[in-house]
Amino acid sequence: MSVKDNPTFLSADGLVPRLPGVVFQFFRSFNGHMNFPYLEGGGSALDYIDREQLALDAGGLIEHITGNEYPKVMSAIERSARWMLPLTTRFKFPMTGTRSHWIAVSANPEPTVEGVLWTGLMMDITEQVVEEQRLRKLCDTDALTGLPNRRKLMLHLSHLASLSTRHGTPLSIMMVDIDHFKLLNDRWGHLQGDEVLKQLATEMKKLLRCEDMVARLGGEEFMVVLPLTPLQQCHKLADRLRLSVSQQDFGVGVGEVTLSIGVAEYRCGEPLMHFIERTDQALYSAKDVGRDCVCLLP
Numbered sequence: 001m002s003v004k005d006n007p008t009f010l011s012a013d014g015l016v017p018r019l020p021g022v023v024f025q026f027f028r029s030f031n032g033h034m035n036f037p038y039l040e041g042g043g044s045a046l047d048y049i050d051r052e053q054l055a056l057d058a059g060g061l062i063e064h065i066t067g068n069e070y071p072k073v074m075s076a077i078e079r080s081a082r083w084m085l086p087l088t089t090r091f092k093f094p095m096t097g098t099r100s101h102w103i104a105v106s107a108n109p110e111p112t113v114e115g116v117l118w119t120g121l122m123m124d125i126t127e128q129v130v131e132e133q134r135l136r137k138l139c140d141t142d143a144l145t146g147l148p149n150r151r152k153l154m155l156h157l158s159h160l161a162s163l164s165t166r167h168g169t170p171l172s173i174m175m176v177d178i179d180h181f182k183l184l185n186d187r188w189g190h191l192q193g194d195e196v197l198k199q200l201a202t203e204m205k206k207l208l209r210c211e212d213m214v215a216r217l218g219g220e221e222f223m224v225v226l227p228l229t230p231l232q233q234c235h236k237l238a239d240r241l242r243l244s245v246s247q248q249d250f251g252v253g254v255g256e257v258t259l260s261i262g263v264a265e266y267r268c269g270e271p272l273m274h275f276i277e278r279t280d281q282a283l284y285s286a287k288d289v290g291r292d293c294v295c296l297l298p
């Protein structure tokens with residue numbers, strides 16, 4: 001029996017609508033006109049778009065369906081056309097009445113007399129992207145407090161330090177440490193200690209602006225990163241945080257939880273580790289002079 005006599009054999013026309021994705025040809029002329037001469041496939045994505053319109057003119061619709069990611073998608077198309085390299089990109093596809101879907105695009109370009117023609121596939125990769133986002137969040141988050149962890153903080157801080165160096169804008173940080181936390185754990189138990197860490201995290205977030213970041217460095221140590229903030233302002237905020245914490249109960253009695261805080265401002269071009277060490281030394285000074293205070297070093 002030949003393959004074609006096999007009752008399960010499908011011609012390409014029968015097969016394409018059953019695929020879990022879309023097969024397409026996309027054309028871009030040298031004058032920038034874009035259209036999809038061929039667009040067929042399975043899944044629900046095609047229910048939401050006007051295929052006849054796309055066959056004639058895709059420019060407006062591409063801009064509409066790729067939303068904020070339009071520049072990214074267009075530059076991927078441009079790169080692929082210029083170097084005749086495979087087009088691989090992904091974008092968020094807004095669907096009315098349901099959550100947005102993520103679409104991956106993979107296509108091969110070929111030159112034609114009037115422009116470039118791509119032949120390829122689009123697949124719905126929403127589940128995969130959601131899983132990636134979940135794993136990335138896990139990697140970046142402290143499990144107890146839900147705050148960003150050291151890894152996330154270091155990436156953020158190094159990005160802000162390079163912006164500060166480039167634009168000469170102020171950047172300050174606070175190193176925050178709970179005083180005598182070992183005693184608190186010993187007296188109230190580890191679970192209550194955990195509770196204090198969680199409540200402190202909430203308290204710190206309340207005091208900060210949305211562009212600030214508070215992260216748990218580990219144990220009972222936190223760092224607050226304040227972009228566009230000079231040292232004096234950072235010092236004021238640190239003292240407000242210190243005072244507010246010392247006046248709260250945290251389930252262990254008012255005044256039982258206090259903070260020592262070291263503050264420092266970034267010096268243009270300074271290595272990040274040096275900046276952190278200076279702040280750490282300021283924190284040690286705060287411990288040395290008796291705790292429950294904020295210190296900065298000249």
Ligand SMILES: Nc1nc2c(ncn2[C@@H]2O[C@H](COP(=O)(O)OP(=O)(O)OP(=O)(O)O)[C@@H](O)[C@H]2O)c(=O)[nH]1
Nearest residue numbers: 177178179180181182183185190191193194219220
């Ligand atoms: N409950 C709880 N305790 C923690 C956690 N991580 C670290 N610790 C405890 O925090 C304590 C830190 O103790 P030390 O480093 O001696 O510091 P300290 O007692 O706060 O003393 P000073 O910092 O000098 O004021 C240790 O007892 C750790 O076991 C945590 O996730 N939960």
